[in-house]
Amino acid sequence: GAVVSQHPSRVICKSGTSVKIECRSLDFQATTMFWYRQFPKQSLMLMATSNEGSKATYEQGVEKDKFLINHASLTLSTLTVTSAHPEDSSFYICSARVSGGGTDTQYFGPGTRLTVL
């Protein structure tokens, strides 16, 4: 089946630093990947849509200069949290979309737990 990996799985950083999270589709190509944020005991909130070779599309209220997204290849999207603050501490999850042939499914990565001190 389709597998999506994320790296790192956990990261602790100091306030003011930047953190990069990688999302890879391991056995398939994905022209579209999505980034979500999930706070404890809450649902997933879509942050942005990442399209290979073009700029990401951000949801309302998500700062594009703070959450930099790069989708340089069909198997890799990265999310960089710049100048991280404690309120950015959250669980970040990516997904890769597979569509066509009667199917439209997103495969999710295992998530990255970010803690900003």
Added chain:
Amino acid sequence: SQQGEEDPQALSIQEGENATMNCSYKTSINNLQWYRQNSGRGLVHLILIRSNEREKHSGRLRVTLDTSKKSSSLLITASRAADTASYFCASTTDSWGKLQFGAGTQVVVTP
């Protein structure tokens, strides 16, 4: 913003019992999907139901969709302890396939 609401928010049952959870959404959808999330982990896709479908089965899972009421239900039959997880519905409304998630139902199955 979240597309839908789910109820109940939490459900505690014993092994062997059935678990039913409901999801409502606000706008017209292309399809609706159900996902499972174990604590602190990513999401696992369970089942997709298209807007022109009314019911779908997959193993012990049964999903219904009522577009007139803008609601869906997920039934897990003969539950097992391993079914303990949070369950989310998610709908797509555009061609990009963006998912709008419901609030989720936390299910605990005790042996």
